[in-house]
């Protein structure tokens with residue numbers, strides 16, 4: 001098809017030209033004497049994006065799922081009791097992994113469209129006077145439903161209960177896009193991946209760990225090889241890896257974190273909030289609802305939009321793709337056919353959001369869903385033009 005293909009899925013996200021060009025380098029000797037001069041400052045810059053000053057980051061040649069596994073295997077032991085909640089496909093998959101790895105998972109099932117049930121977590125932590133729970137898991141941004149949970153409140157619940165459990169956070173579609181502060185929230189393991197806010201292709205599993213997670217590593221009973229912190233630390237300390245690193249991706253990451261730190265994390269968060277608000281204004285103008293049930297759950301990185309009863313969201317997505325050369329995110333698992341998603345994270349501006357919204361409008365109309373042409377785009381434009389100077393993040 002002529003013209004650009006537009007990518008508005010919540011990861012992989014658009015890769016900036018600077019990042020693409022930074023990856024266009026010749027193959028390199030990852031054991032060369034000058035390799036550490038590249039990797040050591042890179043580890044430090046990535047830690048800055050997580051706001052981690054107590055621990056360190058690990059960059060695995062894997063996707064985010066690998067970093068989930070690395071977090072568990074390196075800090076816990078088979079049979080450990082952990083507290084988790086499930087309210088979307090990604091919180092489901094992490095819980096499923098924990099069960100398959102033999103953790104004793106206490107799982108709180110919540111409505112899809114809500115997030116981490118902080119009050120229930122608090123009750124459970126207060127009741128656990130013997131401190132049997134070894135770790136508490138939080139999916140910060142449930143990409144399947146467009147729901148952001150309150151990590152800080154979970155830290156407060158742990159502190160109020162004087163509970164020593166580790167705090168494990170899936171920040172795959174959060175870190176580098178919405179407010180995240182590993183130090184302030186004392187997050188022990190923060191998982192991310194390269195293909196979302198970090199504006200890279202998939203292929204790096206990123207795990208940022210606190211000094212308490214590094215202590216827990218010394219006691220953790222899982223057998224581990226590929227994801228072993230010990231092997232990574234022994235090599236990373238000298239600027240090397242225990243195996244062949246994804247060097248091109250590391251070059252891309254070097255440029256993307258420079259771009260992120262240059263823009264400033266607060267500015268990035270504010271940009272995402274403003275763009276997301278434009279999308280939400282459009283959804284309201286269409287007369288449609290978000291999957292996220294209340295404002296407190298609204299995600300600034302992805303919106304999952306419910307189609308009216310009697311319609312199939314897959315038709316909207318396939319029309320957008322085949323007729324308008326635009327990818328919108330699909331509904332996963334329980335919400336398949338019920339929602340389409342607009343990913344609004346990473347390398348993105350107002351014009352790009354308006355493109356996503358105008359294609360969504362055309363596809364909605366073509367599918368027979370009654371919305372007024374231009375209503376959503378118009379609402380977004382009004383929001384963008386009225387708020388140009390004073391964008392503020394929600395938390």
Ligand code: PLP
Pocket residue numbers: 011063064065066090139141142143144170171172173193202
């Ligand atoms: N967690 C969340 C919140 C995600 O959105 C994703 C992927 O979309 C994952 C985990 C899994 O990451 P990956 O696909 O990189 O393995």
